[in-house]
Amino acid sequence: MDKDKKIGKSEVLIIIPAYNESGNIVRVVDEIRNKYSEYDYIVVNDGSLDQTRKVCHANHIHILDLPVNVGLTGAVRAGMRYANYHDYKYAIQLDGDGQHKPEYIKTMLKAMIELNADIIIGSRFKTQRKPITARMIGSQLITYAIFITTRGKYIGDVTSGMRLFNRKMIKRFGYQLNYRPEPDTLAYLINSGIKIEEVQVDMRERVEGESYLDVINSFKYMTHVLINILITQWFRNR
Incomplete structure (x- = not known):
């Protein structure tokens, strides 16, 4: 796209990675267009195998259409490059399943400015305790691993x-390439001098579709992240 064809005049771009979100994406975007039109947005269609692309075009949704599935890291990277090319001052990642509420963007922007932070995380557990479930126990282990390897930085909602x-x-x-939207990157960033803070938010439950993190995949994911935090991060370029 040409630089003079930037979608809007906002300083904020909402990046919405979407993989097989045909049942959710219209609702997600309509909420932004109808209630939070002061922000620009772009849906990054990550090579979806369902009707996400057709649904976006049929509903005149701004879309960055990736021809193949490159995963969350690649989709977010594409959105960030779009944000950089169009000179956005801030970018916020919202999931394409509708769990994240745009109403908290203003609060997060305020916190970023007041705290002089580089990244603000919309956290379910800044002021609230994590429920005791297998998945949340795994999340807490990652939180503790970050706490230990960063000499005391507590990130409650690592995922x-x-x-x-x-x-x-x-x-x-x-x-x-060392920057990925994953929990292990938080430890790497903090140890690289990046300031990360959290703001309490409320999230919805997914309405349609399913997360790929079932019990087995959740265990594999947690193990991989913990290895990266405890070992691999020390070998990444800074």
């Missing part, structure tokens, strides 16, 4: 995909 990034982080997540 939250609702994250606000400043201009510096837009460039880094867009163009540096």
Whole structure:
């Protein structure tokens, strides 16, 4: 796209990675268009195998259409490059399943400015306790691993995909391979001097579709993340 064809005049771009979200994406985007039109948005269709692309075009949704599935990291990277190209000051990632509420963007922006933070996480557990479930126990283990390896930085909601990034982080997540939207990257970033803070938010339950993180995949995911936090991060370029 040409630089003069930027969607709007907002300083904020909402990046919505979407993989097989045909049942959710219209509702997600309509909420933004109808209630939060002060923000720009882009749906990054990550090579969906369902009707996500057709649904987006039929409903005149702004879409960055990736021809193949590149995974969350690749989809977010594409969105960040779009944000950088169009000179957005802030970018926020909202999931395409509708769990994240745009009403909290204003609060997160305020916190970023007041705290001079590079990343603000929309956290379910900033002021509330995690429920005792197998998945939340895994999340807590990751929280403790980050706490230990960063000498005391507590991140309560390590798996939250609702994250606000400043201009510096837009460039880094867009163009540096060591920057991935995963929990292990939080430890790496904090140890690299990046300031990360949390803001309490409320999230919805997924309406349609299913998360790929079933019991087996959740265990594999947690193990992989813990290894990256405890060992691999020390070998990544800073």
